[in-house]
Amino acid sequence: MVMKFLSDNAARVHPRVWEAMRAADTPDSPYDGDALSNLLDERFSALFGRDCAALWVATGTAANCLALSAMVEPHGAVICHREAHIEMDEGGAPGFYLHGAKLLLAGGEGAKITPEAVARIVDSIRDGVHQVQPHAISITQASEYGCVYRPEELAGLANFARGRGLGLHMDGARFANAAAFLGGDPALAAGLGGNAAGAAGGVDALSFGMVKNGGMSAEAIVFFDPAMADKVRFRRKRAGHLQSKGRYLAAQILAMLEGDLWLDNARAANAAAGEIAAAAGDRLLHPVEANEIFLTTTAVERLALRELGFEFYDWGEEAARLVTAWDSREDQVSALAKAIAAL
Structure with a gap:
């Protein structure tokens, strides 16, 4: 055997995901104008306890790169761990989606980075047009070695990012596993202070992984600044990820959220x-x-x-x-x- x-x-697709896709197999508006796609903002806002906007895409690579495209200009850079998925396993997709922006690599135990590691990179870059300027930080929750960022670690990175004018993205391919480890509060796992706290801070955008966790072909990009989502809607279309029957992607995501599946x-x-x-x-x-x-x-x-x-x-x-x-x-x-x- x-x-x-x-x-x-x-892994298999969860039966409830198959059921939801079958239930969505009725005529509705195309692209993301259907009833199910229009529920995503509401459901993710309830999940995280604050206003957010969510877009579906087909892959984690697209989720990561489109999220970063809202923060990083072609002449800029993303700071990430040297073992990050965007560096090691996405076939150069960040450079493609970000039109040539660079990845600047940091070290850190367990494939996690710290504000100090990021500062060493940022502080070594001269201000001016002759060097690539950092525009964002990308972290992975749980990390590529299965290690979970604690809320205080996320708070430190968020404070550093805001103090230096950098965006903060989270690759959450295994975000659910991290949230489960931290007690089940997704806001806590995203550095948002927990649902009860109503705290500001945390990440600006999250690639909320579904496929590794029982989904079939849908991932969610969650923006905690809804204005970012408006920008990425155009980039999603240009990148070929605005599927004409988007209700089937939305159905998968909603099925996973229903009852905390x-x-x-x-x-x-x-x-x-x-x-x-x-x-x-x-x-x-x-x-x-x-x-x-x-x-x-x-x-x-x-x-x-x-x-x-x-x-x-x-x-x-x-x-x-x-x-x-x-x-x-x-x-x-x-x-x-x-x-x-x-x-």
Whole structure:
């Protein structure tokens, strides 16, 4: 039996998402003029406890790059971690969507960046036309190594960004997993102070991931400055992401938000990862705070796991990456945990 722990992108589409798409299969206005698309602003505003505007797109890459396009001019730059998805895994899409804007790379433990790391980059740049000027910061929640930014870390980055006149974007491909880890409040996970606090601050735009968490082909860009959304509507069309039957994308997103399905799915994935992490012991390379597990392993050990039927990615020569999902089977999770403990 093949047991897949390659990626949460390999997970099934949740049945409620399929049901919502079927229910949307009736005539309605094209593009984003349909009734479902027009509900997104209201639903995300209720979710985050403040006014926001939301647009659907088909991929996380488009979500990240279109969000950044509202903050970054072609002669500007985005500061991100050197392991950020926009740097390592988007095929040059940021440069394409931002018409040549640069990525400036920072370091940081667990693929997270700090205000100090960003300051070292910003302070090294001369003011003037001869050097690319930073326009925005992009962070990933949870990070590429499955580490979650705490509210105080987000507050520090938001304060730094505002003090330096920079936009702040969050790649939330696994935002749900981060929110689940932090207790379930999405506003807290976006650095907005929590739903009850009504605090300002936090990120300016969030790529709210759905596909890794039980969706099929829809991601949301959430703007906490609705004026940004008005700008990006035009750029979404120009980029080829204004789908003519947008109601099917909106239906997926609304189904995930309904009854906090997005959060329940993330909790299930996180719990599965936690079981595996508990069996891994001192093999863990990073704290397991979402649904990714990075382990030190030898080539022989990885081969042994694969011979038992487990699929996962090598992570360099001495490590493996394992990813759980909302639909990870309990028996397969337990089998993997036992196999790792027995290495």
